Amino acid sequence: MSGLQINLGPVKEPLGFIKVLEWIFAIFAFATCGGYSGKTSLNLTCDNVTNVSLQASFAYPFRLHHSAFDNPSKEQCMKLWNTTYLVGDFSSPAQFFVTFAVFVFLYCMAALVLYVGYLHLYRGTGKLPMIDFVITVVVSFLWLVSTSAWAKALTDIKTSTGESLTKLPPCVNTSRCQFTDIRSLGSLNVSVVIGFLNLILWAGNAWFVYKETNLHKPPAAAPPTPGNPPPHSGM
Numbered sequence: 001m002s003g004l005q006i007n008l009g010p011v012k013e014p015l016g017f018i019k020v021l022e023w024i025f026a027i028f029a030f031a032t033c034g035g036y037s038g039k040t041s042l043n044l045t046c047d048n049v050t051n052v053s054l055q056a057s058f059a060y061p062f063r064l065h066h067s068a069f070d071n072p073s074k075e076q077c078m079k080l081w082n083t084t085y086l087v088g089d090f091s092s093p094a095q096f097f098v099t100f101a102v103f104v105f106l107y108c109m110a111a112l113v114l115y116v117g118y119l120h121l122y123r124g125t126g127k128l129p130m131i132d133f134v135i136t137v138v139v140s141f142l143w144l145v146s147t148s149a150w151a152k153a154l155t156d157i158k159t160s161t162g163e164s165l166t167k168l169p170p171c172v173n174t175s176r177c178q179f180t181d182i183r184s185l186g187s188l189n190v191s192v193v194i195g196f197l198n199l200i201l202w203a204g205n206a207w208f209v210y211k212e213t214n215l216h217k218p219p220a221a222a223p224p225t226p227g228n229p230p231p232h233s234g235m
Helices: 014-034 091-117 127-160 163-167 186-210
Strands: 037-045 051-059 177-180
Touching: 014 091, 014 186, 037 163, 091 127, 091 186, 127 186, 163 177
Parallel strands: none
Antiparallel strands: 037 051, 037 177
């Protein structure tokens, strides 16, 4: 029978329960990274010995070279500070991480529908568990790659929006610029942690998916046909 048969039993088993966790953690992964916006700030000392605070806003996908500092309003400062942008483009690792997390989120939904509604098909054939196992292994590897790349990019973002701001062209060889840290990168740090937690979840789940495949439990041998009984040994 190939129709829908609702069965919540798999959700209570590691196979389905871990998939629910993976679904939830995928949401946190793309939400903490993709929904980020923040600011960084410099204090600029003008010719009239007044301090002006300059801010630059930046957000996902972290094309920092498109984020400019506010121009100071005082005429004395305008002579010192032209339109200046942050340095760096970290959109590739950020978008890879977020896009991959979204695809994982969608796959987890599809897998849960399969487990809950079509478990009889899933366990009635060797192909679906094998496909699930291969996808699980690939996703585990991609979590490692995407999270590692995003962690490196986050380190560079911290550098580009931190003390290195005092090395921007208007600040070089002067003492007019002072970095003021108003960044809040907590959600981005959390996204990296969640990425590695996803790696652990998917790597652990690979074992439970493997147990559903024919590699772990080969199909039972066919019983002997009634027409060919085994020969009896004579006395």
